[in-house]
Amino acid sequence: MTMPRPFRRAATAVMATVLIGGVLSGCAGSGGDGEVVTLDFFQFKPEAVQDFADIIDDFEAENPDIRVVQNAVPDADTAIRTLLVKDKVPDVLTLNGSGNFGRLAQAGVFHDFTGDPLVDEQNPAVLEILDALGTYEGEEINGLGMANNADGIIYNKQIFAEQGLTVPTTWDELIAVCEKLEAAGIPAFYGTLTDAWTAIPAWNALGGQLQPEDFFDRMREEGGDVGPDAEVSFSKDYPEAMDKLQQLYSFAQDDYRSRGYEDGNLAFANGESAMYLQGIWTINPILANNPDIELGVFPYPAGDDPADVRLTSGVDVAVTIGRTTPHLEEARRFVEYLLSPEVVDAFVESQVMFSTLADAAPNPNPVLAELVPYFEEGRLIGFIDHQIPPSIPLQPIVQEFLLGGSPEAALRELDNEWRKVALRTTVRE
Numbered sequence: 001m002t003m004p005r006p007f008r009r010a011a012t013a014v015m016a017t018v019l020i021g022g023v024l025s026g027c028a029g030s031g032g033d034g035e036v037v038t039l040d041f042f043q044f045k046p047e048a049v050q051d052f053a054d055i056i057d058d059f060e061a062e063n064p065d066i067r068v069v070q071n072a073v074p075d076a077d078t079a080i081r082t083l084l085v086k087d088k089v090p091d092v093l094t095l096n097g098s099g100n101f102g103r104l105a106q107a108g109v110f111h112d113f114t115g116d117p118l119v120d121e122q123n124p125a126v127l128e129i130l131d132a133l134g135t136y137e138g139e140e141i142n143g144l145g146m147a148n149n150a151d152g153i154i155y156n157k158q159i160f161a162e163q164g165l166t167v168p169t170t171w172d173e174l175i176a177v178c179e180k181l182e183a184a185g186i187p188a189f190y191g192t193l194t195d196a197w198t199a200i201p202a203w204n205a206l207g208g209q210l211q212p213e214d215f216f217d218r219m220r221e222e223g224g225d226v227g228p229d230a231e232v233s234f235s236k237d238y239p240e241a242m243d244k245l246q247q248l249y250s251f252a253q254d255d256y257r258s259r260g261y262e263d264g265n266l267a268f269a270n271g272e273s274a275m276y277l278q279g280i281w282t283i284n285p286i287l288a289n290n291p292d293i294e295l296g297v298f299p300y301p302a303g304d305d306p307a308d309v310r311l312t313s314g315v316d317v318a319v320t321i322g323r324t325t326p327h328l329e330e331a332r333r334f335v336e337y338l339l340s341p342e343v344v345d346a347f348v349e350s351q352v353m354f355s356t357l358a359d360a361a362p363n364p365n366p367v368l369a370e371l372v373p374y375f376e377e378g379r380l381i382g383f384i385d386h387q388i389p390p391s392i393p394l395q396p397i398v399q400e401f402l403l404g405g406s407p408e409a410a411l412r413e414l415d416n417e418w419r420k421v422a423l424r425t426t427v428r429e
Helices: 005-009 012-025 046-062 076-085 099-106 124-133 157-162 171-183 196-210 215-225 239-249 261-269 280-289 328-338 341-351 366-376 394-402 407-424
Strands: 037-043 066-072 092-095 144-148 151-156 275-279 295-298 315-321
Touching (some): 037 046, 046 066, 046 328, 046 341, 076 099, 124 144, 124 315, 151 157, 157 295, 171 239, 196 261, 196 394, 239 407, 261 275, 275 280, 280 295, 328 341
Parallel strands (some): 037 066, 037 092
Antiparallel strands (some): 151 275, 151 295
16 A cells, blocks of 8 residues: 555655755766766655665665665656656666556566565565566566565554453454443544545455455456456455445544544544554554554454454565666665665664565564564465556545445446446556
């Protein structure tokens, strides 16, 4: 899932300096004997500008023949499209592992890592998430993971302890927790539906676990025939997910329709609900409002068997190389450094994320402790909204449903929008 816009306001002064440096330096230096090669490093996370600046300093100290210029921009998706139009693909890129990454990979923008030893160092579940987004014709791997996020239910440990609650591992247990909180006069969740995207984390987690196997592959095969009578469709396969999503919001505070993301971060930090339907990207903003709050995170238990629970996780930072770079050897050397265990461990600890490496040590942050086994065991699923073409207005459709619409109408609209996309293109968006 793409990170919310409030994050994009961070590190503005540092980011501006980085961007100016990149513009003044041009794209890349030559690579003759004794010369320094300049790599253009496209970096999409404003909140990680300083982390990457430190990484670059250390890399350049060990590799004096390479200079890395970090270009960080406020709107990465727009910026990368502009560069592609100008035929200026950066040498090394970090991008969110979203549908946009998959579309660029399918278009042949990225290097083919198939057979590269770096692939063997990745968590196979992470590679599956990236592969599901799309690859170039006949290729297997067009990007590698550096950091994974997680979409779970954040909870206030103090409230749970005071109310004698334990972390639920099944759907019925989750609803029982909500009912006990309701009886105690405590909102189970803090809803923030003014910002439509905030409904999508829960939709991702429930839909991803409850949908049939290979749902989106089969939807693409259906194409323009998607509908209630098709073999697979939103109308046919998503009623349970929509009903459960609606049930969760029935336990939110009374004014959830008029509150936004930043309202929720502050309110939850102040103990105004016991749980928060968000991902781990929200932990730092919550702690910024209340450094003393005791937090935990658990996966959405969508069904009746704890063994079936899967953690929804996306590759928050995917690393790749521009296919047309004239400095492949130097670019790969930098990518290898970025994905070294020491660098990844420090980065994910700073950013409150999970390592993508196969033999990674657990993130020492105690807030993430309950999610670690899911990464170690590969019990992960990707963000399903990354599988939906961007021209489909998913967020407002789900928002409208939760504001009082019917699930049948919402699912019918999703089917209709999918069908319109399929009828006007034969290429997965």
